[in-house]
Amino acid sequence: MKEDEKKQNNKNKNIYLIIATIVLILIAAGLTIYFVTSSNKNENQEIAYTDLIKEINNGNVESIEMTVGSTSVKVKLKNETEEKTGIIPSTQAFIELIQNKVEEGNEIHLEQKKQNAFLTIFENLFTLLPTILLVILFIMLFKLQGLGDKGKVYDAETTKSKITFNDVAGLDEEKQEMIEIVDFLKNPDRFYEMGAKIPRGVLLCGKPGTGKTLIAKAIAGEANVPFISMSGSEFIEMFAGLGASRVRKLFEKAKKIAPCIVFIDEIDAIGSRRTSSSGAESENNQTLNQLLVEMDGFDTEETIIVLAATNRPEMLDKALLRPGRFDRQINIALPDLNGREAILKIHAEGKKFAKDINLRSIAEDTAGYTGAELANILNEAAIIATINKHKAITNKDIEDANKKVTIGLEKHSRIVSDKDKKLTAYHEAGHAIVSSQLETQKDIKEVSIIPRGVAGGYTMYKTNEDKYYVSKTEMEEKLISLLGGRAAEKIALNDISTGASNDIEVATQIAKDMIIKYGMSDSLGPIYIDTEKDPYELQMLGEKFGDAIGAEVKIMLDDAYSKAQKLIKNNMDKLDKVAMRLMEKEIISAEEFQELIK
Ligand code: ADP
Ligand code: ZN
DSSP, rough: OOHHHHHHHHHHHHHHHHHHHHHHHHHHHHHHHHHHHTTTTTGGGGOOOOHHHHHTTTTOOOEEEEEEEEEEEEETTTOOSSSSEEESSOOOHHHHHHHHHHHHTTEOOOOOOOOOOHHHHHHHHHHHHHHHHHHHHHHHHHHTOOOOOOOOOOOOOOEEOOOOOOGSOHHHHHHHHHHHEEEHHHHHHHHHHTOEEOOOOOOEEEETTHHHHHHHHHHHHHHHHHEEEEEEHHHSSOOOHHHHHHHHHHHHHHHHHHHHHEEETTTTHHHHHOSSOHHHHHHHHHHHHHHHHHHOOTTTTOOOOEEEEEEEGGOGGGGGSTTTSSSSEEEEEEEHHHHHHHHHHHTTTTTBBOTTTHHHHHHHHTTTTOOOHHHHHHHHHHHHHHTTOOBBBBBHHHHHHHHHHTTBBBTTOOOOHHHHHHHHHHHHHHHHHEEEETTTTTOOOEEEOOOTTTOOOEEEEEOOSSSOOOOOHHHHHHHHHHHHHHHHHHHHSSSSOGGGHHHHHHHHHHHHHHHSOOOOTTTOOOOOTTTTTHHHHHHHOOHHHHHHHHHHHHHHHHHHHHHHHHHHHHTTHHHHHHHHHHHSSSSSEHHHHHHHHH
């Protein structure tokens, strides 16, 4: 107990030290700005920050115009016709200050403008240079005291979202639930009068890039309420004791500006199961406990809805999911064909396209892509079109963008020796030939040995079908085509390389999933074991069971590998042809490939 108290005291001391330093920095910044602005007095249009605050306090300010991302503001005083410009140390703190003043009954008109040019950035950089230097100096001082890398203080971001449901494509059913939440936020009294309880927390579950943040912002935008966001991982990095206090502050802030949306991204970072162990984990527990306290502690009058995003809801501590906490879940799936087309339409807006571009056919080619990837492809295509001086975005630009986003950038500069080239050619030809002999794998789109990203080459498949179920046959054949690269190296070149490492990794994962996720193994039967959710589950089932799974994985992989080798041996002439052509041209289209293996 004593030890703990001491620790807590130390923590508090550290916090005071940091607060003191921050105050110092602010004073220094204020002084610098004062000097910078007063040295420019010849224009006589500027107002020092300290004066600005004075004028605000005296109620002399009529309106303030801010530019997003800039600390330069335009101030109009009540008794003057000319506008003055001033520099503020922090836009967020400033907005809060104004908001407080307005709440107190002061009439200040605050206008926020979008940034218009690089110019402003440079302007700010130069005027703030001394301040930046000072801040750097202080950071260095921190480091010297050994507080440096843990002393980062994050602040929740508060914004007014301009995003609406029109910016969210697809997700029609999910939108229905979102509309309900917007209703709560807009007319809470109607619900209270009826005796209904407003939902406190809504969990948005889905893969990264499926639009969870977008949805949270759209709900805030539609309801026209502020949006406070923070990421779970930001709580974790905080140094001892701060995680919980940040959660408290986040909600304090939310209560002040309610009705509002609080968005916690990556909630699994703080909300995963509590453990009894000490150290970093108990720190984590404190943060989670604080979150639970806050969720329970809302007054009925406060209309705050907490949206939290995660890709792994099953990892979350059950306490988080109890009634009154995150008792609603919205699952956000990958977009289907219509969804993808709708997402592409939204992100195509404002972009110039060649006449023969067909968004529907792009949507058909991108099964399994997230909304973020689709948005990314169109943006990359616009960049590629600009670089290539095209009049508009062409189909080829989109193809290139697709590869850049999914596989990585072409690396023409990487020097590839003839020996490597031959190895890659046989490896990729191996995938392609083996796949061409398998009913579920034969839709090949392109084979290439041009290095991209980390891959030395790639075999692309057509993905023009939305699949809700994958059959056992398809998974087995996938294993065979994954091992086709290694098989070709072995048989054609009588040696094997590290190039197959990723294939083998993916194949092993698929085999494991087939056995313990989908119950597809003959010997183990229908069974589901989630080792990620509960690492002890396997232990519980007994050592023998673990051994049996291992043995089954090995059997499946060995079987697939020997089938791949057999297919290679039976098609050696085709393999040579495709490998030769690859060495010569580096890339083979679907049509060319079909021609070669006829
Ligand atoms: P998440 O929070 O799930 O990781 P985001 O909301 O950050 O995903 O999505 C990233 C970007 O992807 C969005 O800003 C948007 O441009 C695009 N996007 C994702 N889903 C959609 C969608 N359904 N409609 C329109 N754009 C989308
Ligand atoms: Zn491979």
